Amino acid sequence: MxxxxxxxxxxxxxxxxxxxxxxxxxxxxxxxxxxxxxxxxxxxxxxxxxxxxxxxxxxxxxxxxxxxxxxxxxxxxxxxxxxxxxxxxxxxxxxxxxxxxxxxxTDVRTAIAGAIAAKYLAPSEVERIGIVGTGVQARLQLEYLKSVTPCRKVLVWGRGSEQLARYQQDMASQGYSVEVTPDSGAVLQSCNLIVTTTPAREPLLASANLQPGTQITAMGSDTLQKQELEPEILQVADLVVADSISQCLVRGEIHHALDSGHIAQGDIIELGNIIAGNSAGRTAPDQITIADLTGVAxxxxxxxxxxxxxxx
Amino acid sequence: MxxxxxxxxxxxxxxxxxxxxxxxxxxxxxxxxxxxxxxxxxxxxxxxxxxxxxxxxxxxxxxxxxxxxxxxxxxxxxxxxxxxxxxxxxxxxxxxxxxxxxxxxTDVRTAIAGAIAAKYLAPSEVERIGIVGTGVQARLQLEYLKSVTPCRKVLVWGRGSEQLARYQQDMASQGYSVEVTPDSGAVLQSCNLIVTTTPAREPLLASANLQPGTQITAMGSDTLQKQELEPEILQVADLVVADSISQCLVRGEIHHALDSGHIAQGDIIELGNIIAGNSAGRTAPDQITIADLTGVAxxxxxxxxxxxxxxx
Missing domain, CATH: 3.30.1780.10 (ornithine cyclodeaminase, domain 1)
Incomplete structure (x- = not known):
């Protein structure tokens, strides 16, 4: 061994x-x-x-x-x-x-799943990447997004100004030009590829700020309780993608939106079927797409x- | 590490x-x-x-x-x-x-569970130990029974005469006087502490041969399918003991006897409660007692x- x-x-x-x-x-x-x-x-x-x-x-x-x-x-x-x-x-x-x-x-394979979601679902022109959170995954997501988009402009939201400043500095050394904000609405308003990476248990992103032509990769919520998105966001979305439908029935954003009746099980598409070409990913620039990634073995x-x- | x-x-x-x-x-x-x-x-x-x-x-x-x-x-x-x-x-x-x-x-902790079952459930005078099977567990059970009974007389049942002969020889070197039999009924008829250790999927021991004052430790059956005892044996027994009641509802001998209606869930006592003194083990020499051991973490x-x- x-x-x-x-x-x-x-x-x-x-x-x-x-x-x-x-x-x-x-x-x-x-x-x-x-x-x-x-x-x-x-x-x-x-x-x-x-x-x-x-x-x-x-x-x-x-x-x-x-x-x-x-x-x-x-x-x-x-x-x-x-x-x-x-x-x-x-x-x-x-x-x-x-x-x-x-x-x-686990951190790396989670970041790569984010890159895969962006590859199939992000608008062809990513204008600014929005990152919600300032931890390990907020860093690795940017590192692995490099291979699927040339965009190097980032807006990051976080609770602590110290953490935001450190994140800005660390990501600058990776070639990213990062602005910071204490207002999560600003991320939805000005970014068209957004990755949420927090362990929040109350929604951080509100549907009121959602813009057409946005991809949101919801990475943080991987348990029954965690939640980063208002379920209305999934209802409004043109495409709701799960890494594992069976897992997302009991964990993550999809599970919350199903519970509250904002979406139905038949609305969910599995990432592997998009990769295989059996389901369509993004088909138009102004679509709103959501990937809920809970982590699969x-x-x-x-x-x-x-x-x-x-x-x- | x-x-x-x-x-x-x-x-x-x-x-x-x-x-x-x-x-x-x-x-x-x-x-x-x-x-x-x-x-x-x-x-x-x-x-x-x-x-x-x-x-x-x-x-x-x-x-x-x-x-x-x-x-x-x-x-x-x-x-x-x-x-x-x-x-x-x-x-x-x-x-x-x-x-x-x-x-x-796993082999050792399984053998020790057999010794514990014998300690609390076997008649105080073990006349002859019956072993069903000739594999690793058939050997280790005898090794660990040494600490709980002075009996060194054994009757072993197995399908192959070669395996029986080898078992007899190996156990002789451990101080056991072993006789062999191709008739599993003989084990029930002449032994009062019996340990079954096979992966059988059809009962090997029939209730017709069961004698008063016997303890049977059913060790082999640890899945949904495996079975070594006729369920009538559990019905006739004065005491049916499980290592884990919740596990024995879906695995082992007890699960078969419950399914066929030969016993009810309320008939089952857990080994740990006997060890703690909260439930009685054997209380009379002529009782028939069964321990169904499926292995617990x-x-x-x-x-x-x-x-x-x-x-x-």
């Missing part, structure tokens, strides 16, 4: 063209070529643990990911999130590798396999 | 007094002091994978066990079963240790923690 460290993973990632690899995961998932059981969940006093697992039919490995969030960790100098991934041989059950990524691969399967094979 | 190998585990086990440790796990489970979510399951073309996980409230670690069975493995010189256990810090989610036991700790939590702490 090969141990792969976080440092090895960080070193190898730039050599990998992960976008088509994750796309293939979504395609297989929507085509029924992946086996992905329901997420296992363990709740503790100070945190929560998710177990995501599965395999692509005809592949070499099955992958089990253990990811945790312990929200008091920063008080003792530890990151909130942690995690690891395990690869096993699909023919024998033998453990093949442990990837001690400490949650980094196929992303973990694909990125873990790619990293292992690059280092094996 | 500390890696612990199978060899290290085998070397340290004889130094550990595991019976009270596993007993404490069952007690905590039945008292509601353990959090054990439903078992995760992954089905593949050539095998199956189970993910068992949880923690004891107030403990130091949570444990995730991944166990597999790939039934064509022996054809290519590999054992059917494999597995590993992972310990994480209950306060921070940090990975603490990976125990690469290849399934050995608390056993894994307890054995993994004990091994880690002994080697840390």
């Amino acid at each position: 090969q141990t792969i460290t976080r440092d090895q993973i960080i070193a190898v990632l730039p050599q990998l063209d992960l976008l088509p690899i994750i796309e293939e995961g979504f395609r297989a998932y929507s085509a029924g070529d992946a086996v992905v059981p329901p997420v296992g969940e363990l709740l503790l006093d100070k945190g929560e643990v998710h177990i995501k697992y599965g395999y692509l039919k005809g592949g070499s490995y099955y992958v089990i990911k253990i990811a945790s969030g312990f929200f008091a960790n920063p008080k003792i100098g530890l990151p909130t999130g942690n995690g690891l991934m395990l690869l096993f041989n699909q023919d024998t059950g033998e453990p093949v590798s442990i990837l001690q990524d400490e949650g980094y691969l 196929v992303q973990d399967i694909q990125i873990a396999t790619a990293v292992y094979e690059a280092l094996a | 500390q890696t612990i190998t199978r060899d290290q585990i085998i070397a340290v086990l004889p130094q550990l007094d595991l019976l009270p440790i596993i007993e404490e796990g069952f007690r905590a489970y039945s008292a509601g002091d353990a959090v054990v979510p439903p078992v995760g399951e992954l089905l593949l073309d050539k095998g199956e994978v189970h993910i068992k996980y949880g923690y004891l409230k107030g403990g130091s670690y949570y444990v995730i066990k991944i166990a597999s069975g790939f039934f064509a493995n022996p054809k290519i010189g590999l054992p059917t079963g494999n597995g590993l256990m992972l310990l994480f810090n209950q306060d921070t989610g940090e990975p603490v240790s990976i125990l690469q036991d290849e399934g050995y700790l 608390v056993q894994d939590i307890q054995i993994a923690t004990a091994v880690y702490e002994a080697l840390a």
